[in-house]
Amino acid sequence: MDERTQLPVLGMVGGGQLARMTHQAVIALGQSLRVLAESPQDGAAVVAADVSIGGPADAEALAAFAAGCDVVTFDHEHVPGELIEKLAAAGHVLRPAAAALRYAQDKRAMRRRLGELGLPMPRWRTVDSADDLVEFGVPCVVKTATGGYDGRGVFMVEAVDDVAALLAAGVPLLAEERVPLVRELAVQIARSPAGETAVYPVVETVQQGGICTEVIAPAPDLTPERAREATDMAVRIATELDVVGMLAVELFDTGDRLLVNELAMRPHNSGHWTIDGAVTSQFAQHARAVLDYPLGATTPVAPVVVMANVLGGEPGGPRLDERLQRLLSLDPEMRVHLYGKAVRPGRKIGHVTVTGDDVADLRRRATRAAALLRDGV
Incomplete structure (x- = not known):
């Protein structure tokens, strides 16, 4: 318990953009996220007030970090399961637990478990x-x-x-197997320790070179029956695997059926749209879930929300600050989120979000904004 605020201390292992955006969300709940970062230059480390430095496989650093937290959660899957189990055995609260997180860490284990549950997959x-x-x-x-x-x-x-x-x-x-795809979808669900769930609308994700470049919420032209199928799968997976916190279920849409592709038990790129596009962001929701607070509404705030990732471009051209100023001048309604990361070609350095009711126009605006921040033009 934080003696200054009389609120529980939430710690997150990992100091990347997910921790940075979780920190921003918990400020509204009266808290400052405690972060275990690998470097003082990590995106969350440069903004959070309470930062420890240590690697995700450093048992001593993890134990010292957990000792100052009421609840520990994660912004990545790279903490070895045996270390999570050791911390839990010592009395620390870790959410999600190692038994659940292993299905996001090990694709073989995930496939076996989903097969046992009879869920569709490649x-x-x-x-x-x-x-x-x-x-x-x-x-x-x-x-x-x-x-x-x-x-x-x-x-x-x-x-x-x-x-x-x-x-x-x-x-x-x-x-x-190589699956004939119509498109890729994703559905996010939050689950509390008591089993309360809250599901976000199914979204379409656009991939280029294995990297998600765009998310459209809700997924265009998705029938209510197919949306319900995706939602039911997410609820079942979260429940059967005893997930606590956010779970992202990535899906292949073959046109005839949905197949489970990947799982992530944390805030996820496919949910960044919720910061500006939903009543409760995925980051606030993750904090609520792992702290066992009542979950928030997942209702979108507009008919359509489009998020585009900003990738690092080639060296040269206008400074990032100059690009940002130009973008804000050209499209004042564009929401911009930069992660404080060093720019490298192809690296995710931020995202942009725009809301409205015209899918094609919103996609054009979001793509233009991301390109401007990447290339300067």
């Missing part, structure tokens, strides 16, 4: 040798079982030799 198998991959059949998609994100650890394989180096190194892999 055909898959574990791959430990070239023979396993030949037996499964190529071409296919090969993923590293752990550590992948934003397209990393995902390989479009045409021949076994494409992943020979990974197989030789003994990297745990899984193969998945």
